[in-house]
Amino acid sequence: MSPPPGVGNEKTYVELTALATEGIIKRIDRRLAFYQINDDARSMIVETGRIIDENMPQIIAAFYRHVGTFPEAARFLSSFDVAEIKLRQKEHWNRLMFSGFSEDYVHSAVRVGVAHYRINLPLYLYISGYNNFMGNVVDLIVNHYLGALVSAQHLRSMIKAISFDMDIAISVYTVADRLKLKPGGSHDGADGNLPWH
Numbered sequence: 001m002s003p004p005p006g007v008g009n010e011k012t013y014v015e016l017t018a019l020a021t022e023g024i025i026k027r028i029d030r031r032l033a034f035y036q037i038n039d040d041a042r043s044m045i046v047e048t049g050r051i052i053d054e055n056m057p058q059i060i061a062a063f064y065r066h067v068g069t070f071p072e073a074a075r076f077l078s079s080f081d082v083a084e085i086k087l088r089q090k091e092h093w094n095r096l097m098f099s100g101f102s103e104d105y106v107h108s109a110v111r112v113g114v115a116h117y118r119i120n121l122p123l124y125l126y127i128s129g130y131n132n133f134m135g136n137v138v139d140l141i142v143n144h145y146l147g148a149l150v151s152a153q154h155l156r157s158m159i160k161a162i163s164f165d166m167d168i169a170i171s172v173y174t175v176a177d178r179l180k181l182k183p184g185g186s187h188d189g190a191d192g193n194l195p196w197h
């Protein structure tokens with residue numbers, strides 16, 4: 001039996017990325033079906049995506065203002081070029097909304113999971129960070145589509161896409177767990193939380 005992958009080395013992350021991506025792509029149709037991401041939902045995601053895209057700079061700015069007021073979250077950004085991460089976030093959200101859940105999108109979503117796993121970002125920070133983003137998206141959609149039924153349908157579609165996106169990034173953590181990897185980040189959950197919780 002081969003030894004478990006090493007801790008925090010490049011080969012480990014390459015293996016993790018490959019395994020997570022392969023597993024998701026193999027069963028992507030069933031996953032999309034379970035989320036009820038059908039043709040109607042897809043076209044609504046694209047339509048609503050255009051409104052989100054127009055407002056993306058403000059949504060991203062609000063996200064970083066939020067993170068900046070929580071030192072336990074902001075410390076993960078200290079050694080990174082935040083302008084570069086913002087750019088990659090915008091690109092990722094564009095793939096989520098406009099690429100029709102393509103392989104390119106799956107690669108991007110797995111990269112998000114691996115990037116966060118690598119720095120040992122606790123899942124509660126990822127999910128609560130996404131919650132900030134989602135709250136602003138909800139405000140946008142409701143204000144844009146003032147008719148209650150229409151906005152409910154658009155919200156429903158966007159929630160499907162966002163849940164799907166979170167699901168893939170979080171799956172990377174569970175694949176890493178199964179591989180018995182340990183994240184390589186320098187943050188150890190010093191706020192009393194276990195690193196992944």
Ligand code: HEM
Pocket residue numbers: 067073074076077080085088089092108111112115116118119121125126127129130131133
């Ligand atoms: C408190 C919450 C969060 C913190 C502190 C955080 C921090 C970071 C850091 C430091 C990186 C750079 C990692 C690297 O380049 O090695 C990164 C990458 C990234 N993050 Fe986050 N993140 C958070 C939440 C989120 C959320 C909610 C999303 C939503 C999708 C997101 C999307 C991304 C993307 C797209 C990348 C680039 C991945 C790539 O390399 O392609 N992050 N994040």
